[in-house]
Amino acid sequence: MSATLRLPAPASRLPRRAPASVAPVLAVCILLSVAIQATMLTTPLLTMHAFDGVMESHNLDSLWVLALAFLIALLLGGTLRHLRAALLAGLAERVGRRLQLGALAATVRVALDGDRVAAGRALQDVAELRRMLGGSVPADVLDLLSIPVALGFLWLLHPLFFAVALIAALLQAALGVLADRTTRDVVSTATTDEARTRRDLVGRLTQRDMVLGLGLLPAVLGRFAPAQAQAMRTRGAAERQAQALAGLLEFATFLQQIAIVCAGVWLLLRHEISPGSMLAAATMVNFATRPVVHLVGHWRDWSLGIAAARRLVDIAHRGRPPAAVPPDPAAPPGLAVQDLTIRAPGAPRPLVEDLSFILPPGGILVLAGRNGAGKTTLIRALLGLAEPEAGRVLLDGHDTLRSPRAEIGPRLGYLPQEPQLLEGSVIENVGRFAGGDTEVAVAAARRVGAHAAIGRLPRGYENGAGPDAGLSGGQSRLVALARAFHGAPRLIVLDEPEAGLDGAARAALREGVAQVRAEGSALLLVSHDPRAWSGTADRVLRLHGDGAWELEVLR
Numbered sequence: 001m002s003a004t005l006r007l008p009a010p011a012s013r014l015p016r017r018a019p020a021s022v023a024p025v026l027a028v029c030i031l032l033s034v035a036i037q038a039t040m041l042t043t044p045l046l047t048m049h050a051f052d053g054v055m056e057s058h059n060l061d062s063l064w065v066l067a068l069a070f071l072i073a074l075l076l077g078g079t080l081r082h083l084r085a086a087l088l089a090g091l092a093e094r095v096g097r098r099l100q101l102g103a104l105a106a107t108v109r110v111a112l113d114g115d116r117v118a119a120g121r122a123l124q125d126v127a128e129l130r131r132m133l134g135g136s137v138p139a140d141v142l143d144l145l146s147i148p149v150a151l152g153f154l155w156l157l158h159p160l161f162f163a164v165a166l167i168a169a170l171l172q173a174a175l176g177v178l179a180d181r182t183t184r185d186v187v188s189t190a191t192t193d194e195a196r197t198r199r200d201l202v203g204r205l206t207q208r209d210m211v212l213g214l215g216l217l218p219a220v221l222g223r224f225a226p227a228q229a230q231a232m233r234t235r236g237a238a239e240r241q242a243q244a245l246a247g248l249l250e251f252a253t254f255l256q257q258i259a260i261v262c263a264g265v266w267l268l269l270r271h272e273i274s275p276g277s278m279l280a281a282a283t284m285v286n287f288a289t290r291p292v293v294h295l296v297g298h299w300r301d302w303s304l305g306i307a308a309a310r311r312l313v314d315i316a317h318r319g320r321p322p323a324a325v326p327p328d329p330a331a332p333p334g335l336a337v338q339d340l341t342i343r344a345p346g347a348p349r350p351l352v353e354d355l356s357f358i359l360p361p362g363g364i365l366v367l368a369g370r371n372g373a374g375k376t377t378l379i380r381a382l383l384g385l386a387e388p389e390a391g392r393v394l395l396d397g398h399d400t401l402r403s404p405r406a407e408i409g410p411r412l413g414y415l416p417q418e419p420q421l422l423e424g425s426v427i428e429n430v431g432r433f434a435g436g437d438t439e440v441a442v443a444a445a446r447r448v449g450a451h452a453a454i455g456r457l458p459r460g461y462e463n464g465a466g467p468d469a470g471l472s473g474g475q476s477r478l479v480a481l482a483r484a485f486h487g488a489p490r491l492i493v494l495d496e497p498e499a500g501l502d503g504a505a506r507a508a509l510r511e512g513v514a515q516v517r518a519e520g521s522a523l524l525l526v527s528h529d530p531r532a533w534s535g536t537a538d539r540v541l542r543l544h545g546d547g548a549w550e551l552e553v554l555r
């Protein structure tokens, strides 16, 4: 091991400060929208002036001036729209980044609780929301400001124009609401179904040898294809429904044009308006209804975006860590389990009921029980990864469930049944990506007898260790063992630590266990053969799987 090897700094921590608030940018966008609406008013005003003024005076010069003014207004409106679009795109990017970090954290917590479908959807939902915010929907929403401006202008021209435009806008809005109501849930269900089937298929692909080797591919595809087809059918039906509503909307727009022209001609015949006013009204009525038509036209974007936002709010709520509690100064040192009851999800009986024991520093407890008795579930509750039905678990007074993870995590060492090594090098994994002293990581590897095995890897401690790094099962377990011992945690939990280790590694592990116990770590070992540890352990906890348990004190 080279002494110059440095552990890299932790890759990506959550930012301490929230990014600059979105409110000022949003306020500027609203101001720009007002300015855009003002430039928009020039079209009907100039039309009116051209028709009523120029026709009467026959002054062509004033027509050129009007045309120039119209061009300037058009250019100004276009520039302001461009500026607003750039600001909105930046805003979408910023909101997306902020949501992504929160969604990632919540996703991991929700996945730990077993809801992998919701967890898998969260990042997809962030992308969906970002697509909506980065698309035309925010500009369409801001353009809704033009409705009162246009309606006010029409009122000034004639209350009848106002009434026609109001009815048209309300009708189009009603069609939009109908489109949303009838299809949002259907599309959301289809998206969730698609995510589930995709996740299942990807899960099977990781079991490639089994699927191909045993000829299970047709069976896998047979299970996957109907679910995917159903999801696509559901989505297709919702989209057809939306297209039908879009057709209705187009029809409503034609009706609106006919109604405004008929109203104009009628008012002209009654000499209540000028020809210019009629033309201005025909232009203006579009401004009163166009934002609604746009929003309904982009129904799919905002409908999916809103559904995604709702799911993200839900996952953030469910993925919120429990409220932190301060350490209990009266608690004994080491591990104190108090009146703990745990139950598997949906199970009628608890796996373990009213469990209480103390494992002092330097104590070694072997956890035993038949397959499915609840050993892993109990370990998860002890580590604060799953909420028990009742009771609490304290480590040196710190509640393992309700203490901030950054505080309790370094006090714990854990070797799960699957090594769960993360993307990164061996040294990063052993050192828990904390950027600390490499010698501490190497000492942990030596302690569990992993140093020699790591030295035999092509790149030693710099070798990759993640899921695609190609480590053997035993090599991965050795690296995970070293990670569990890194930094002499106060409690080390090893789930079947000798599984997959050769004789030399087992002997080294036993030496390592003796050393950390001498240094004051408490150890909890899951073993199907507690007698194998009888010379080392000082108590055995046996689970019966029906809530009952017995604690045997060996010394």
Ligand SMILES: Nc1ncnc2c1ncn2[C@@H]1O[C@H](COP(=O)(O)OP(=O)(O)OP(=O)(O)O)[C@@H](O)[C@H]1O
Pocket: 114, 344, 345, 346, 351, 369, 370, 371, 372, 373, 374, 375, 376, 377, 378
């Ligand atoms: N997320 C879950 N959803 C439903 N049931 C679960 C869940 N997790 C655990 N169980 C059930 O709880 C029981 C205990 O499981 P656990 O994995 O804790 O057993 P174990 O003692 O570690 O088994 P083994 O020795 O086989 O590893 C089992 O019947 C299991 O099916």
